[in-house]
Amino acid sequence: MPAAPSAPLGGRQLKQRLRRIQRRQALRAFALLAPLMLFLAVNFLLPITLMFVRSVDDPDVRRVLPRTLAAISNWDGLALPSNEAGAALLADLGAVENREDLSRAANRLNYDINGFRSLIFRTARSAGRIDATHAMDALGALDQRWKDIETWGAVKRAAGPTTSFYLLGALDMKKNAGGEIHRVGSERAVFTLVLARTLWISLWVTLLCLLLGYPVAYLLATIPSNVANILMILVLLPFWTSLLVRTTAWVVLLQTDGPVNGALRWVGLIDQPLQLIFNRVGVYIAITHVLLPFMVLPLYSVMKSLGPTTMRAAISLGAHPFTAFLRVYVPQTMPGVFAGTLLVFISAIGYYITPALIGGADDQMLSYFIAFYTNETTNWGLAGALGVVLLMMTAVLYLIYSRLAGGAGPRWA
Amino acid sequence: MRRPYAARGETAFRWLFWVYCGLVFTFLIAPILAIIPLSFNSGSFLTFPMPGFSLRWYADFFASDRWLAAVKNSMIVGIATTFLATVLGTMASLGLARLRPKLRSVLSAFIIAPIIVPVVITGVGAYFLYAPLRLTNTYLALVLSHTVIAVPFVVLTVSASLQNFDVNLVRAAGSLGAPPLITFRRVILPLILPGVVSGAVFAFATSFDEVVMALFLAGPEQRTLPIQMFNGVREEISPTITAAATLLVILSCMLLITVELLRRRAERMGGQGRVAAE
Numbered sequence: 001m002p003a004a005p006s007a008p009l010g011g012r013q014l015k016q017r018l019r020r021i022q023r024r025q026a027l028r029a030f031a032l033l034a035p036l037m038l039f040l041a042v043n044f045l046l047p048i049t050l051m052f053v054r055s056v057d058d059p060d061v062r063r064v065l066p067r068t069l070a071a072i073s074n075w076d077g078l079a080l081p082s083n084e085a086g087a088a089l090l091a092d093l094g095a096v097e098n099r100e101d102l103s104r105a106a107n108r109l110n111y112d113i114n115g116f117r118s119l120i121f122r123t124a125r126s127a128g129r130i131d132a133t134h135a136m137d138a139l140g141a142l143d144q145r146w147k148d149i150e151t152w153g154a155v156k157r158a159a160g161p162t163t164s165f166y167l168l169g170a171l172d173m174k175k176n177a178g179g180e181i182h183r184v185g186s187e188r189a190v191f192t193l194v195l196a197r198t199l200w201i202s203l204w205v206t207l208l209c210l211l212l213g214y215p216v217a218y219l220l221a222t223i224p225s226n227v228a229n230i231l232m233i234l235v236l237l238p239f240w241t242s243l244l245v246r247t248t249a250w251v252v253l254l255q256t257d258g259p260v261n262g263a264l265r266w267v268g269l270i271d272q273p274l275q276l277i278f279n280r281v282g283v284y285i286a287i288t289h290v291l292l293p294f295m296v297l298p299l300y301s302v303m304k305s306l307g308p309t310t311m312r313a314a315i316s317l318g319a320h321p322f323t324a325f326l327r328v329y330v331p332q333t334m335p336g337v338f339a340g341t342l343l344v345f346i347s348a349i350g351y352y353i354t355p356a357l358i359g360g361a362d363d364q365m366l367s368y369f370i371a372f373y374t375n376e377t378t379n380w381g382l383a384g385a386l387g388v389v390l391l392m393m394t395a396v397l398y399l400i401y402s403r404l405a406g407g408a409g410p411r412w413a
Numbered sequence: 414m415r416r417p418y419a420a421r422g423e424t425a426f427r428w429l430f431w432v433y434c435g436l437v438f439t440f441l442i443a444p445i446l447a448i449i450p451l452s453f454n455s456g457s458f459l460t461f462p463m464p465g466f467s468l469r470w471y472a473d474f475f476a477s478d479r480w481l482a483a484v485k486n487s488m489i490v491g492i493a494t495t496f497l498a499t500v501l502g503t504m505a506s507l508g509l510a511r512l513r514p515k516l517r518s519v520l521s522a523f524i525i526a527p528i529i530v531p532v533v534i535t536g537v538g539a540y541f542l543y544a545p546l547r548l549t550n551t552y553l554a555l556v557l558s559h560t561v562i563a564v565p566f567v568v569l570t571v572s573a574s575l576q577n578f579d580v581n582l583v584r585a586a587g588s589l590g591a592p593p594l595i596t597f598r599r600v601i602l603p604l605i606l607p608g609v610v611s612g613a614v615f616a617f618a619t620s621f622d623e624v625v626m627a628l629f630l631a632g633p634e635q636r637t638l639p640i641q642m643f644n645g646v647r648e649e650i651s652p653t654i655t656a657a658a659t660l661l662v663i664l665s666c667m668l669l670i671t672v673e674l675l676r677r678r679a680e681r682m683g684g685q686g687r688v689a690a691e
Binding site for chain 2: 025026028029030031032033035036037039040043044046047048049050051054212213215216219231233234235236237238240241242243244245246247248249250251252253255257258259262289292293321322346349350352353356357367370371374375380383384387390391394398402
């Protein structure tokens with residue numbers, strides 16, 4: 001501050017000055033925070049918003065078939081639409097100039113009903129030759145599928161500008177032509193299975209981490225700190241080692257003729273090598289290995305803050321050491337248990353790389369399908385919708401976590 | 414008669430407990446240790462016992478344009494990410510420390526969110542954002558998206574070191590006439606430096622290890638080390654990968670040691686500070 005005033009200030013002036021200084025402090029704080037906030041708004045919040053937008057955005061068919069959609073806008077979906085709709089379809093398809101737009105619309109319809117892409121192209125090729133006065137009959141004669149109500153239902157579902165098609169699809173549900181939501185047939189119901197598998201694998205990994213991590217955290221928290229510091233390295237080194245290195249290591253170790261099978265055979269436990277990779281066993285082993293430090297560290301920090309006094313008190317009052325441990329010590333570590341399990345579970349449900357490299361086709365988790373629909377089939381709507389499902393699950397779990405942990409975030413660092 | 418019996422049970426139990434913990438420690442460390450000898454294998458099968466010792470896979474690694482380009486790309490992206498994340502994160506931590514606790518916890522939750530949200534989601538979103546802007550297949554896209562998940566670690570470590578920071582030092586510097594920038598450089602920065610450096614190391618490690626977003630955003634020209642390893646394991650696992658993995662284990666050891674030394678230094682300094690205050 002510039003030179004202090006020579007005369008003592010009145011109470012009111014003092015208050016004003018204080019307020020001014022506080023305002024300046026707050027401004028400076030915001031100025032320091034602004035760059036990161038702006039950065040995260042553009043590079044984190046905006047991408048996630050775009051993912052939400054993609055999951056409901058449906059502009060493609062609208063661009064190509066405006067007359068058709070207008071003609072079926074009031075259609076009830078109970079019987080075939082009127083001849084007007086067929087004529088509008090022929091007019092729309094006959095008027096398409098941009099092949100790319102047509103291709104995009106055809107792809108969109110193909111997501112709904114397999115084979116729709118070729119149907120659209122076939123119809124578009126013949127559109128000029130068909131007489132519009134008997135459009136529906138002529139379309140039915142051209143291809144049987146135009147006589148199916150659900151074909152027209154698919155067109156109506158793709159009317160846009162927004163759709164529930166992808167989000168419902170991510171949960172294996174679909175609207176029929178009449179607008180009722182129903183579950184898709186079991187041969188097309190993939191994602192509930194994937195979702196259940198994702199949760200199941202995460203649950204097992206979390207349990208394994210707790211089973212392996214709790215005793216280790218207890219050991220680290222109760223032995224002299226110079227020994228604990230050395231043993232801690234055994235937890236921290238994997239934590240710092242690249243995920244790819246650890247996954248590669250497991251791929252090498254778990255191969256059919258790899259060291260683990262070799263060792264088991266040498267010990268005489270098995271005659272034939274076990275299949276440990278490209279199946280669920282390998283996935284459990286590798287993910288548990290990757291996430292175990294995330295269980296040990298929060299447990300350790302809680303246990304470290306607990307002294308031995310309460311256990312001693314319980315024992316001195318006549319409790320068996322095991323009873324004292326179970327009824328006095330374990331309840332006190334529950335915050336750490338909750339923090340660790342949720343942290344591991346939240347991390348596990350988003351796993352992609354490890355199952356992709358170590359699992360088989362039946363061990364892929366939700367993230368794999370998000371990446372698959374983004375990169376391989378470019379069905380961005382479905383990728384976005386699956387992302388929304390995964391994000392929602394993570395958000396719910398994180399809310400539980402922050403409620404239980406009571407802090408602003410994870411505290412393993 | 415109950416005591417000795419219980420004591421004997423306890424001893425047996427203690428042994429069991431130690432063996433169990435020993436097995437868990439082995440589980441944690443064995444895969445990392447097993448990969449190291451395999452990288453010195455003279456044969457091309459990744460099995461024990463090894464036929465002999467050789468450095469051929471390291472020679473292979475350092476002779477391969479693909480691996481070297483991957484190392485170069487990872488270094489470029491990693492260093493740029495570290496710089497951006499450290500500057501943004503340190504500034505933000507200083508800002509957070511001056512806020513009222515309620516606002517602070519809301520904003521920190523937002524800053525930390527990128528490490529809670531599954532990377533695949535941030536990656537897909539980034540792809541949706543950068544693809545229409547023609548930013549995919551550029552270093553810039555990788556650096557921006559890596560910074561998003563690296564910044565929380567910087568904010569966490571710097572904020573932790575600011576917690577032990579005595580605000581009176583800033584007031585003292587101000588009362589002696591130091592302008593804010595000088596106060597930052599000569600008073601605040603030296604005291605929080607361990608936290609800043611730890612954060613930078615975390616940021617670098619995060620970027621260096623990141624593969625999911627890189628798979629979405631990197632083109633063949635930006636292929637990073639993790640992508641190269643991912644493809645290597647996917648296609649056909651060659652012993653060169655074990656050489657790369659061993660080099661990465663050495664790197665993570667160095668990073669771990671740096672952070673541990675900084676943490677201990679900070680603890681010692683914090684301890685001394687407390688003694689001095691008393």
